[in-house]
């Protein structure tokens with residue numbers, strides 16, 4: 377197999393795929409619509425299934441240095457009362473960081489391997505199957521296309537399935553405030569939940585507060601809101617949370633969108649990865665993890681198998697079941713987190729406190745080793 381692989385999008389999946397291909401001197405280029413690396417600061421937690429891939433990419437140490445290793449995970453009710461505490465060592469290791477740190481180290485790695493990237497290259501058309509046309513007027517010809525262009529994927533909507541993201545009724549607030557807690561705190565309130573964790577050792581603490589009120593909000597990382605709106609939306613929580621909100625210079629809100637499951641992530645010479653293939657609710661913190669896993673699978677298969685069709689078949693086989701399971705589980709977790717019926721809430725809290733059901737599922741997700749599947 378020859379030729380040139382075009383990667384559309386320099387997010388988590390695009391940069392990871394680029395690193396794998398560039399390490400083996402495969403001819404590839406990443407085309408990114410923004411004019412530089414993504415700088416949007418939201419917290420992301422790195423679970424063991426991502427950590428082992430960062431290690432494989434040889435950037436784990438660097439990411440870890442600029443991040444935080446939380447001590448435990450604490451589930452609480454909306455007034456802060458502890459429901460369950462679990463030491464992180466139960467899961468191996470968790471790293472909490474800022475998405476822009478992750479993107480920075482992935483990009484540095486890709487460039488150090490001699491990888492090529494074109495910023496300000498927004499794909500607007502694929503002509504004659506192989507010719508990429510960009511908004512800036514440039515064109516390029518490739519032999520294989522990896523659609524890594526996120527939830528609003530142009531590649532997916534125009535060349536795989538003519539669908540578009542649907543609003544789920546959830547609105548998520550996010551910000552980065554200050555706190556000296558080294559814990560991952562998860563607050564479960566009626567119709568809402570909040571997740572907070574430190575993202576480095578300088579007290580910076582990321583929070584995401586999710587409500588379900590069906591008020592339509594854009595899918596955007598840049599839409600600012602006000603502290604008053606945020607506190608009003610999450611008024612069921614006490615001062616301990618509101619003071620964290622107030623310590624964030626800016627607060628952002630975005631609507632959570634989803635797309636239907638696909639039976640096949642490929643068509644012709646195109647294959648989708650990450651959120652373009654299977655966006656999911658962020659309630660299990662696995663959207664980025666799936667983007668990493670996809671990129672490892674597709675990258676390693678492209679290096680190993682000399683037929684694009686066979687690569688795509690195998691990729692579909694290896695990924696579909698896992699991502700569909702996590703996508704459904706993430707959606708269900710939203711329902712569980714936002715229960716309002718007092719009886720069901722009591723059952724949820726009882727199970728969380730007295731059984732290991734939730735831990736077992738989490739461990740199953742985290743222990744999955746995609747590298748073993750690729751041997």
Ligand SMILES: Cc1cc2nc3c(=O)[nH]c(=O)nc-3n(C[C@H](O)[C@H](O)[C@H](O)COP(=O)(O)OP(=O)(O)OC[C@H]3O[C@@H](n4cnc5c(N)ncnc54)[C@H](O)[C@@H]3O)c2cc1C
Nearest residue numbers: 385387388389409421499525526650651661662663664665
């Ligand atoms: C606040 C928040 C917290 C999260 N926390 C976690 C977490 O803790 N753990 C976890 O695993 N996941 C988490 N996620 C999910 C995770 O961030 C996403 O699932 C992941 O970023 C998807 O990666 P991707 O490569 O598919 O797409 P993205 O990272 O969205 O990248 C897509 C890229 O494509 C570019 N692009 C788009 N259209 C075009 C075009 N036409 N031409 C060229 N370029 C284009 C975009 O500019 C962008 O750079 C979180 C998400 C959010 C929003």
